[in-house]
Amino acid sequence: MPRAQVPNVVIRRLPLYLQTLERIAETGQQVVSSTELGNQIGVSSAQIRKDLSYFGEFGRQGLGYDVENLRNQLKRILQLDQVWHILLVGAGALGHALANYRAFEEQNFAIVAVLDNDEAKIGQPIGDLTVQPMTSMERAVRDNHVEIGILAVPARAAQSVADNLIATGIRSILCYAPITLSVPEHVHVAYIDPVTTLQTMTYYL
Amino acid sequence: MPRAQVPNVVIRRLPLYLQTLERIAETGQQVVSSTELGNQIGVSSAQIRKDLSYFGEFGRQGLGYDVENLRNQLKRILQLDQVWHILLVGAGALGHALANYRAFEEQNFAIVAVLDNDEAKIGQPIGDLTVQPMTSMERAVRDNHVEIGILAVPARAAQSVADNLIATGIRSILCYAPITLSVPEHVHVAYIDPVTTLQTMTYYL
DNA sequence: GTGTGTGAAACTGTTCACAGCT
DNA sequence: AGCTGTGAACAGTTTCACACAC
Numbered sequence: 391m392p393r394a395q396v397p398n399v400v401i402r403r404l405p406l407y408l409q410t411l412e413r414i415a416e417t418g419q420q421v422v423s424s425t426e427l428g429n430q431i432g433v434s435s436a437q438i439r440k441d442l443s444y445f446g447e448f449g450r451q452g453l454g455y456d457v458e459n460l461r462n463q464l465k466r467i468l469q470l471d472q473v474w475h476i477l478l479v480g481a482g483a484l485g486h487a488l489a490n491y492r493a494f495e496e497q498n499f500a501i502v503a504v505l506d507n508d509e510a511k512i513g514q515p516i517g518d519l520t521v522q523p524m525t526s527m528e529r530a531v532r533d534n535h536v537e538i539g540i541l542a543v544p545a546r547a548a549q550s551v552a553d554n555l556i557a558t559g560i561r562s563i564l565c566y567a568p569i570t571l572s573v574p575e576h577v578h579v580a581y582i583d584p585v586t587t588l589q590t591m592t593y594y595l
Numbered sequence: 596m597p598r599a600q601v602p603n604v605v606i607r608r609l610p611l612y613l614q615t616l617e618r619i620a621e622t623g624q625q626v627v628s629s630t631e632l633g634n635q636i637g638v639s640s641a642q643i644r645k646d647l648s649y650f651g652e653f654g655r656q657g658l659g660y661d662v663e664n665l666r667n668q669l670k671r672i673l674q675l676d677q678v679w680h681i682l683l684v685g686a687g688a689l690g691h692a693l694a695n696y697r698a699f700e701e702q703n704f705a706i707v708a709v710l711d712n713d714e715a716k717i718g719q720p721i722g723d724l725t726v727q728p729m730t731s732m733e734r735a736v737r738d739n740h741v742e743i744g745i746l747a748v749p750a751r752a753a754q755s756v757a758d759n760l761i762a763t764g765i766r767s768i769l770c771y772a773p774i775t776l777s778v779p780e781h782v783h784v785a786y787i788d789p790v791t792t793l794q795t796m797t798y799y800l
Numbered sequence: 801g802t803g804t805g806t807g808a809a810a811c812t813g814t815t816c817a818c819a820g821c822t
Numbered sequence: 823a824g825c826t827g828t829g830a831a832c833a834g835t836t837t838c839a840c841a842c843a844c
Contacts, residue, residue: 452822
């Protein structure tokens, strides 16, 4: 069980490999070398080989990697060979964009419920769903086997919503608010905020 | 000029420090220690002191850091003491969410024009602006002194739009499409994609 | 006592370079 | 010849621990 000793950065690169393999597969190409894959992603060939070596030997010396096989292996490693259920909190402009983002379902992520605390939004349609009140959180998580929460709420509300999500048993949170959440050890949080990202880019301008 | 030798990871943490200082400043607190700041962000105090030491000595031994001063220093370091002009490409659901996201202007980022290639969207209002055709790109960049481009277009269009942006002289691109762009050395690209992020989270579930 | 700034040490991650297979 | 898998060398990052200042 290699799990624990795989560096975090390696895990973050695997989805890029997977994405690129899927684009390559669409062209009908069946075999790819670490050099070719690396060139498309901007990563060295050694890095790709080393990263993959944490999980097994997927290539053939002298040839390269079978595109379809490596794609399946990566999906298995990242546990992407199943559907994951997501609860979206926040039905503002961002929530609507997320609820209508087709890439989720294409990649086996299903938003199964949307919550908001704004009376005016509750009951309104969003994507294929209907906005529910925050009080429905626990039931929505339980009934739909939700594993992941997406926070599309204002920064001031994020921590308290996160606390509620964690109380229902959720262990993975994707947070769009520009605030560092304080969570127990066993909960994973990832952050997406364009302002934070832009603030690093201006340094280099 | 310390610039070149400052590690990338350090730059990525500075906006977190800044955000947290701004929240602390709102409470009226005037002095903060590296320990307290670190606790709020989930970073060690040594890391904060080391990071800041790349740029100067901002603290007072035995006391800590003056919140307002450190905030200003960070803004200066990240070049956030000026307004940056952004061109947004893509007026779909995501483009609308971005155009209406108040945090941009609050943090000195101004979206000055929005483009789309869809005839049905051109001329429509978006935020305080009007969607313009892609042919307006060069003029929009020149007339508004645009320094940053945001790509909110489908993956298949992203590379070609990026090429056009770069041709107008833009050197910073924030890309929402799940594809690694191929760009010249001098262009900085940052990526934001929820699916890619979720695909790393499932590994740990 | 409290807390910064910083070299040195420890640790983590990346690249090199080559044996071995096709 | 072309390419993988990998130990070893190298580079980058974080933590430690302490002199110094309040």
